[in-house]
Amino acid sequence: MQPGYPSQQPQHVDNNMTMSIVSIFLFWPLAIPAIINASKVNPLLQQGDYAGAQAAAAESKKWSKWAIIVGVAWLAIVLVCCLGGGLLGALSGSSASTSGY
Incomplete structure (x- = not known):
């Protein structure tokens, strides 16, 4: 390594x-940009664009996190x-049968 040159x-x-x-x-709608940005990281590193690779990795992480947050929230809403609704229907159905319906 010569002085003045970065390693x-x-x-x-x-x-x-x-x-x-x-x-x-x-x-998946938010995961697509995450995958696109993740696929840009290695080619940017090979080109020597370390800052660009870091930016693409940060974008990939951001989109992935949003996809996970929205997906888990959506899954929780659907399950609830x-x-x-099935649990409430079962409870209300069982209480209706004991009320002399």
Whole structure:
């Protein structure tokens, strides 16, 4: 290494591809930009664009988190509506049968 020149050691940036793929099962509309940005990280690193790779990784992580949050919230709402409604219907049906219906 010569003085004044930065070392050319390859930098590692996590592309968040695993989280992006997991998020596609929860809420795919937001997971698509996550996967697109995750796929940009490694080529940017190979080109030497460390800042661009970090930015793409951050975008991928942001979109993945939003997809997971929205997907889990949607899943919770569906479960509460389906199971909650079924449970309330079962409870109201059993109480109606004991009231001399």
